Structure formats: C-alpha cells, structure tokens
Amino acid sequence: MRVDIVILAAGQGSRMKSSLPKVLHRIAGKPMVQHVIERAQECADHFGGGNIHVVVGHGGEQVKSALQELPVSWVDQLEQKGTGHAVAQALPNIKGADRVLVLYGDVPLTLATTLIELVGALDAAPLSLLTVTLDDPTGYGRIIRSDNGDVTSIVEHKDASEVELKVAEVNTGILASTGENLGRWLPALDSNNAQGEFYLTDIVAMAVKEGGRVAPCNAEVEQEVQGVNNRMQLASLERWYQRQQxxxxxxxxxxxxxxxxxxxxxxxxxxxxxxxxxxxxxxxxxxxxxxxxxxxxxxxxxxxxxxxxxxxxxxxxxxxxxxxxxxxxxxxxxxxxxxxxxxxxxxxxxxxxxxxxxxxxxxxxxxxxxxxxxxxxxxxxxxxxxxxxxxxxxxxxxxxxxxxxxxxxxxxxxxxxxxxxxxxxxxxxxxxxxxxxxxxxxxxxxxxxxxxxxxxxx
Structure with missing residues (x-):
C-alpha cells in the first residue's frame, strides 16, 4: 500500500519576527519541519512505503537548502491561497496514491503512532480526521459528531450555537484520505469566504454530502497537535518535549x-x-x-x-x-x-x-x-x-x-x-x-x- 504524505510548509510566519522561515525554527535542535518529515517517514514505512511531498512558498529556497539531504520531493506554492490550494499543488503527484496524509510543517510533535492510527482509519471510511479535546476550545472549530460517533461537520467558533460551543473536541486540520477522493474534492473547493482562500477542511462537508463516513481520531495530548505561530509557543513546545525526554x-x-x-x-x-x-x-x-x-x-x-x-x-x-x-x-x-x-x-x-x-x-x-x-x-x-x-x-x-x-x-x-x-x-x-x-x-x-x-x- 502506497501512503503519500503532503506537508504544508509554505506559510510566512510573520509573528515569529524572523527572516528565517517559520518551519526552520528549531525544536530540540532540529527544524520543526524535519520532525514532521521523520514522523511522516515512520508512518509511510509502517504501511509499506510512500513519498513525502513538502509544499513550500515563503522562503522556499531556504527550506530546500536546509533539508536538501532528506528524501522528500518539493512542491512550490507560488501564491498562498489557503490549505486546500496548497494541497492542490501536490495533486498531480498524489492522484495515484492509495492513501494520502496531510500534515503541517509548524506542528512538529505529532507521534508516529497517532499518524498510523489516522491512516489506518481509512480501512472503514473515505476520510479520517485528527481531533483534540481542549480544556478551553475558544476560537477553534468544533467537531460535531453523529449518534454513532462519526463526524458530521466542523462548526467554526463564530458560527457555533450555545450547544455547539460546549463541545470541547476541536479540529486540528490534520487528515487522511485517498488519492482518488482528493483528486475529486480539491478541484471542487471554492474561496467563497471572508479570507478568499480555499480551505482543506471543506472536504469534510463534501465527504458527508456524498454519504461517506468521516472517522475521527483523537490525539492524547494537546501538545501533539499544537502549532507554532510565535516564539512563546516555540519555547512552550521545546520545554514540553524536553520534559518528555x-x-x-x-x-x-x-x-x-x-x-x-x-x-x-x-x-x-x-x-x-x-x-x-x-x-x-x-x-x-x-x-x-x-x-x-x-x-x-x-x-x-x-x-x-x-x-x-x-x-x-x-x-x-x-x-x-x-x-x-x-x-x-x-x-x-x-x-x-x-x-x-x-x-x-x-x-x-x-x-x-x-x-x-x-x-x-x-x-x-x-x-x-x-x-x-x-x-x-x-x-x-x-x-x-x-x-x-x-x-x-x-x-x-x-x-x-x-x-x-x-x-x-x-x-x-x-x-x-x-x-x-x-x-x-x-x-x-x-x-x-x-x-x-x-x-x-x-x-x-x-x-x-x-x-x-x-x-x-x-
């Protein structure tokens, strides 16, 4: 079984206040995106192999140079039009993949075992989604489940009802599907939203509309799926990682x-x-x-x-x-x-x-x-x-x-x-x-x- 991984690493990271691309900032002495690549490789190897595609944009040449010895292929996102648009840039290379896992270069500490579980969930569903339960989910998209536990929708905080706001399980953006499904869903995305971007998570609604099951996998701890947008978050993840060691x-x-x-x-x-x-x-x-x-x-x-x-x-x-x-x-x-x-x-x-x-x-x-x-x-x-x-x-x-x-x-x-x-x-x-x-x-x-x-x- 071929499992391809797409890693989104094109963001500018302006809140880092740095000339260094955000994904090259280090956790435990290693660029964040390298952590992601290594765990992705473990996941692919578990299922028999696959290719890793890294989508770069801002500072792309720096990222390529810093990671030139790693076994990845590079995809250029010349314009940053959202996560759905970023994955679409890799679409020509992943259409034939049995399964596709989408990760983020600034979410460095997701465990390989979690990724393996997420990809394995595709045995029973066309789309699987990684979620996390937070003590304070304010600002995050809520995971709405059916009575049998399947995901029916993701409701953004600003659009959530009083009942939905009480849901503590939120979306991480990390998901898996098949190359065939992504080849059908990604071209159908639209940018009819306030940001004018193509959102990858919109494919959840497409899967549900087709009558397909969306299988959720819940990360055990928040830090596994915590992204880094500033140096305070970088330092927080560094200390959490070191405490695990x-x-x-x-x-x-x-x-x-x-x-x-x-x-x-x-x-x-x-x-x-x-x-x-x-x-x-x-x-x-x-x-x-x-x-x-x-x-x-x-x-x-x-x-x-x-x-x-x-x-x-x-x-x-x-x-x-x-x-x-x-x-x-x-x-x-x-x-x-x-x-x-x-x-x-x-x-x-x-x-x-x-x-x-x-x-x-x-x-x-x-x-x-x-x-x-x-x-x-x-x-x-x-x-x-x-x-x-x-x-x-x-x-x-x-x-x-x-x-x-x-x-x-x-x-x-x-x-x-x-x-x-x-x-x-x-x-x-x-x-x-x-x-x-x-x-x-x-x-x-x-x-x-x-x-x-x-x-x-x-």
Whole structure:
C-alpha cells in the first residue's frame, strides 16, 4: 500500500519576527519541519512505503537548502491561497496514491503512532480526521459528531450555537484520505469566504454530502497537535518535549538533579543509575553506561561514555569514546577521534583530538594532545603540547607504556617516546626517545650574581 504524505510548509510566519522561515525554527535542535518529515517517514514505512511531498512558498529556497539531504520531493506554492490550494499543488503527484496524509510543517510533535492510527482509519471510511479535546476550545472549530460517533461537520467558533460551543473536541486540520477522493474534492473547493482562500477542511462537508463516513481520531495530548505561530509557543513546545525526554530517562533509571534543566537534541540512551546534573546538553547520538555521572553544564555530542565514568563540570565531548571508570574534567574538551581506555584520566583545561589514551594513563591539566597514541600507565605533566601541525600536514606522536612526560614539554611530531622513558620538564623534544631513557632538551641555566633590576624612569 502506497501512503503519500503532503506537508504544508509554505506559510510566512510573520509573528515569529524572523527572516528565517517559520518551519526552520528549531525544536530540540532540529527544524520543526524535519520532525514532521521523520514522523511522516515512520508512518509511510509502517504501511509499506510512500513519498513525502513538502509544499513550500515563503522562503522556499531556504527550506530546500536546509533539508536538501532528506528524501522528500518539493512542491512550490507560488501564491498562498489557503490549505486546500496548497494541497492542490501536490495533486498531480498524489492522484495515484492509495492513501494520502496531510500534515503541517509548524506542528512538529505529532507521534508516529497517532499518524498510523489516522491512516489506518481509512480501512472503514473515505476520510479520517485528527481531533483534540481542549480544556478551553475558544476560537477553534468544533467537531460535531453523529449518534454513532462519526463526524458530521466542523462548526467554526463564530458560527457555533450555545450547544455547539460546549463541545470541547476541536479540529486540528490534520487528515487522511485517498488519492482518488482528493483528486475529486480539491478541484471542487471554492474561496467563497471572508479570507478568499480555499480551505482543506471543506472536504469534510463534501465527504458527508456524498454519504461517506468521516472517522475521527483523537490525539492524547494537546501538545501533539499544537502549532507554532510565535516564539512563546516555540519555547512552550521545546520545554514540553524536553520534559518528555526527562521523564523517559528517569523511568529508565537515571537520576536528574533537575528534570527541567536538561536538553536532549538527538538520541540519548542510558544504563541504570546514571546521574545527570543541571544544564546538560546532549546532541546527536549519545550512550551513557551504567553508574556513570555527568556534571553540570556539560555539552556531549555523538559520544559514548562507559560504565562508572565521571564527566565533571563544564566539559565538552564531541565524537569521543570514554571507556569504563574514566574521569574527565572539569573544563576539559575531548574533540573528535578521542578514545579513552579504562581508568584513563583527563583533567582540567585539557584538550585532546584524534588521540587514544591507554588504560590508566593520565593527562591531568593544562595540556593539548592531538594526533597521538598513549600506551598504558602514561603520565603527562601540566602544560604539555604535542606539536602535531607544521602549517600544512598533521603528524603523529606515540607515547609508550609507562612513559613520564615532564611539565611544559613540547613533543614535536612525528616523534616516539619509548616505554618507561622520561622527558625533563621544559623540554622541546624533536627526536624519538628510546625505552627507559631520559630526554632533556632545554637551554642551560645561567645564574648571574649581583644583577640589578631595571629602575623605572620618569
């Protein structure tokens, strides 16, 4: 069964007060319309596949550019004449679809399970409609049902009777039908209304007039179908989304020091007894092992953290692998390609890049180690730098098991430090050091007796 999805993303979004198209504003670090596309793809895959058509207008080229890697086809709505007109622009591409689902690019958090239920309702009806029940339905079109529960009409708030105004179930605009039905109904829409627009929801009346059943599906929570028209609504949905992530993590065994101060902008999987302190941000795909601890104000992206490891405050990890029982930070930065083996330690104000740190090795503070491989039991003193870049090419530094690197050492790559070798503090090492050797490479100290300090003159 082919299920095509049409996503309406042509609106200007003037109330956002932004040069960025509304649908590109982000929830959980991702453009709103991308959330919609991903859930739409899940729905299509459930039914065996289908195409996703995104209708763009204002800022269309920006939207296309931002989402160019996603598997969608683009439909241009050169004039914005309402939702019915927008879907009609995609009609040539969806006429042959067994089923068609219509979504909105500024309604980002509808669950895939809800969409699957909505499309599945077409087994027993030519049209299905997503509704929601609100505590305060003021301003929304009311869903009027028959005695058997089918939708008979949508009555706008201004046109509703006293009885109809008491109805709390309202229209969301999200609906599903067949390509054949839409091919018949959309050309019959008219713009005989105050706005002079073609409304997609007018097809509900067409379906009822034909004697067809309109099947309602009710969203469980309001936020699933909440649209974004301004930055306050954007912020509200962001916090609701993040609270769902926090609740999930706590249910899976995490302790969150403050569930309202965590941001998951990707996927975060955890083991039991993970502790996450405040103001942490997770992006991309992050995995945290059992018993690990994440300090406050950390940013962790596309990284794996092993069991029992401790990430201290204000630490940044990007595409890094931290083994079991490691210690990182505070104020450390692990850049892409960093890999820590078990019980390794990276201390404060240490930056690593494309570096493997062996079991039990330590880079305690104030160092930069890049393009390097450290064996087991290595100790790197404060102020150490691997000079890995000559302005054109990168070179590797190798520090073998048990080596001791004195403070303020510069290791000019390519260079190798042998097993149990030592470099004296303040050395600039340009040649490899054999196993067990001591390398001292610094200017000879000269002490001058009777030296007079300069005196300030006027």
């Amino acid at each position: 926090a609740d999930r993590l706590m249910a899976e065994g995490a302790t969150l020091m403050d569930p309202s101060r965590i941001d998951v902008r990707g996927t975060l999987s955890i083991g039991n007894d993970v502790l996450i302190d405040v103001n942490t941000v997770f992006t991309g795909k992050v995995e945290i092992g059992e018993g690990a601890s994440i300090g406050p104000n950390c940013v962790i992206s596309d990284s794996t953290i092993g069991e029992g490891s401790v990430i201290k405050a204000n630490t940044v990890l990007e595409q890094a692998i931290v083994g079991n029982d490691c210690e990182v930070g505070p104020y450390a930065r692990l850049r892409p390609g960093t890999e820590l083996e078990e019980k390794a330690k990276i201390g404060n104000f240490v930056e690593t890049k494309k570096t493997k740190v062996g079991e039990g090795s330590k880079i305690n503070h104030l160092s930069y180690v890049g393009d390097a491989e450290l064996g087991t039991g290595v100790n790197v003193g404060a102020g150490t730098i691997t000079c890995n870049y000559d302005g054109v090419n990168k070179f590797k530094t190798e520090i073998k098991d048990g080596a001791f690197i004195g403070s303020n050492t510069s290791l000019v790559a390519p260079v190798s430090i042998g097993e149990n070798a030592t470099t004296g503090a303040g050395s600039t090492v340009t040649k490899s050091v054999a196993d067990g050797e001591l390398a001292v490479a610094r200017g000879r100290q000269k002490n001058i007796s009777g030296w007079q300090r300069p005196v300030k003159t006027d």
